[in-house]
Amino acid sequence: MEEIKFDVKNLNLFYGDFQALKNLNIEIKANRVTALIGPSGCGKSTFLRTLNRMNDLVDGVKTNGEIRMDGKNILSDKVNTIELRTKVGMVFQKPNPFPMSIYDNIAYGPRCQGIKDKKVLDELVESSLKAAALWDDVKDRLNKNAMGMSGGQQQRLCIARAIAMKPEVILMDEPTSALDPIATQKIEELIDVLKKEYTILIVTHSMQQASRVSDDTAFFLLGEIVEFDTTLNIFSNPKNKKTEEYITGRFG
Amino acid sequence: MKKRTVLDGIQYAFIFLASAISILSLVVIIVFVLQKGLSHVSWNFLTNSFKPSDPNSGILPMLVGTLYTVGLTLLIATPVAIFSALYLNEYAKESKITEVVRFAIDGLASVPSIVYGLFGFSLFVTILQPFTNGYSILSGSLTLSIMILPVLIKTIEETLKTIPNEMREASYALGASKVQTIFKVILPTSLNGIISAIILAIGRIVSESAPLLLTAGMVYYMPQGIFSSSRTLTTHLYYLASEGVSDEQRAQAFATATVLIMVIVVLNLIVKLVAKRIQKKVG
Numbered sequence: 001m002e003e004i005k006f007d008v009k010n011l012n013l014f015y016g017d018f019q020a021l022k023n024l025n026i027e028i029k030a031n032r033v034t035a036l037i038g039p040s041g042c043g044k045s046t047f048l049r050t051l052n053r054m055n056d057l058v059d060g061v062k063t064n065g066e067i068r069m070d071g072k073n074i075l076s077d078k079v080n081t082i083e084l085r086t087k088v089g090m091v092f093q094k095p096n097p098f099p100m101s102i103y104d105n106i107a108y109g110p111r112c113q114g115i116k117d118k119k120v121l122d123e124l125v126e127s128s129l130k131a132a133a134l135w136d137d138v139k140d141r142l143n144k145n146a147m148g149m150s151g152g153q154q155q156r157l158c159i160a161r162a163i164a165m166k167p168e169v170i171l172m173d174e175p176t177s178a179l180d181p182i183a184t185q186k187i188e189e190l191i192d193v194l195k196k197e198y199t200i201l202i203v204t205h206s207m208q209q210a211s212r213v214s215d216d217t218a219f220f221l222l223g224e225i226v227e228f229d230t231t232l233n234i235f236s237n238p239k240n241k242k243t244e245e246y247i248t249g250r251f252g
Numbered sequence: 253m254k255k256r257t258v259l260d261g262i263q264y265a266f267i268f269l270a271s272a273i274s275i276l277s278l279v280v281i282i283v284f285v286l287q288k289g290l291s292h293v294s295w296n297f298l299t300n301s302f303k304p305s306d307p308n309s310g311i312l313p314m315l316v317g318t319l320y321t322v323g324l325t326l327l328i329a330t331p332v333a334i335f336s337a338l339y340l341n342e343y344a345k346e347s348k349i350t351e352v353v354r355f356a357i358d359g360l361a362s363v364p365s366i367v368y369g370l371f372g373f374s375l376f377v378t379i380l381q382p383f384t385n386g387y388s389i390l391s392g393s394l395t396l397s398i399m400i401l402p403v404l405i406k407t408i409e410e411t412l413k414t415i416p417n418e419m420r421e422a423s424y425a426l427g428a429s430k431v432q433t434i435f436k437v438i439l440p441t442s443l444n445g446i447i448s449a450i451i452l453a454i455g456r457i458v459s460e461s462a463p464l465l466l467t468a469g470m471v472y473y474m475p476q477g478i479f480s481s482s483r484t485l486t487t488h489l490y491y492l493a494s495e496g497v498s499d500e501q502r503a504q505a506f507a508t509a510t511v512l513i514m515v516i517v518v519l520n521l522i523v524k525l526v527a528k529r530i531q532k533k534v535g
């Protein structure tokens with residue numbers, strides 16, 4: 001039996017009057033990579049952002065239903081969103097390092113949690129950069145501004161920054177859509193390594209990427225989950241006609 | 253194609269002309285002032301106190317008064333402006349109230365400075381006299397603070413608006429609180445904009461005379477602190493230029509103007525240096 005990280009039950013989300021997520025039910029398994037695919041505007045990002053409560057920052061969002069993370073409903077008002085976000089990290093579509101040094105970027109999250117010990121921070125920075133396969137590229141310029149890095153390096157920095165929090169889950173919203181093929185390949189290799197330690201959810205518009213990096217795939221359409229299965233099944237033997245049409249590129 | 257290049261040509265001619273006029277007038281004014289004033293600026297002029305009919309008289313009290321006024325005004329206005337801008341841009345949801353606040357800020361920004369002077373005179377010099385000692389650097393700085401606040405708030409808010417939302421999201425996604433996000437990301441990122449706003453504010457503080465005449469007074473003795481009445485270089489210049497009939501007084505006026513220009517340049521440099529230091533410190 002595989003461990004379930006997120007158990008989503010009857011999840012609905014409204015932007016004002018517009019319902020963006022419709023009665024979602026899905027079980028995300030721990031230490032696997034789950035890909036979220038589907039045409040633009042179908043609610044992939046919105047769903048991803050419910051898992052670390054980032055939608056709280058958007059005015060006029062209403063959510064109901066349940067998301068149990070390790071059994072605890074994270075949509076409850078009692079949940080400390082700061083603590084939740086230390087457990088559920090996020091990597092965005094556009095690399096968004098802070099305009100500060102590489103070191104300070106990585107140390108940002110731990111410092112916000114009150115870690116001040118230089119030695120602890122040094123170690124965290126090194127291990128996180130190593131985990132993101134970036135250490136060799138930047139170990140000699142940790143004090144240089146992160147804005148001077150290439151796009152691919154910036155995105156790996158953002159992954160390292162998330163890893164420094166020692167999260168349990170990493171959410172990635174189209175993490176390679178702004179990157180060239182080589183940088184993309186590096187990130188995909190990284191995901192493959194990281195899944196041993198983390199539960200990863202990745203939104204992607206690339207069918208190849210979904211099939212390359214993920215173990216499970218959920219197909220979204222107009223705010224609903226049409227099909228959820230192992231990636232192998234989704235791509236070789238889709239049960240729903242819409243899924244088949246989408247993965248073969250006939251719409252979307 | 254032809255028509256285009258002609259139009260382009262005309263456009264460039266206008267742009268060139270406009271830039272030339274503004275640069276030229278700046279150069280002419282500065283050269284004019286320096287040429288008439290620089291020869292009179294001596295060590296004695298900078299370090300002597302002022303006596304109305306003494307040819308050896310200097311401007312040290314006014315120089316000190318100017319620095320006091322600029323320093324105190326910035327000390328009062330900058331934090332208030334930063335927190336107001338943060339409130340408007342980071343905390344307040346768009347509503348009728350913020351609309352009214354913004355409308356008020358825009359309105360206040362276009363009130364003539366003499367009106368602020370009158371207001372400052374009635375409030376700080378008269379009503380709050382027990383606290384401000386009447387005509388004083390404190391009364392003047394409080395008045396100027398209120399006067400520069402609207403523009404200061406607006407320019408700082410514009411800077412905050414240019415920070416992409418992704419920056420805030422990146423911070424929250426790392427488990428930072430709102431206060432941490434503001435102090436560790438938003439403020440350091442907008443430092444340059446805040447510095448420009450402060451430099452503009454310095455220019456306005458130094459160039460005002462009317463509100464200061466009404467609130468800080470015209471005393472030409474060395475100020476003994478913020479409760480002293482004092483002249484700034486500008487109010488002194490105003491006095492010299494309006495009362496001065498002798499060649500000697502006119503020369504003093506131009507020399508004062510020269511020092512005034514130098515003070516502005518030096519203050520701007522200091523602010524930029526401080527900004528660089530802060531930037532280095534925060535990363």
Ligand SMILES: Nc1ncnc2c1ncn2[C@@H]1O[C@H](COP(=O)(O)OP(=O)(O)OP(=O)(O)O)[C@@H](O)[C@H]1O
Pocket residue numbers: 015018020038039040041042043044045046047058
């Ligand atoms: N802040 C918001 N306010 C109102 N509606 C929103 C907001 N964010 C998203 N939506 C709407 O919710 C729906 C789902 O958006 P979402 O961004 O989750 O789609 P997506 O599947 O991630 O699309 P894409 O592939 O283009 O990133 C869309 O119709 C979108 O217009």
Ligand SMILES: [Mg+2]
Pocket residue numbers: 044045046173203
């Ligand atoms: Mg999206």
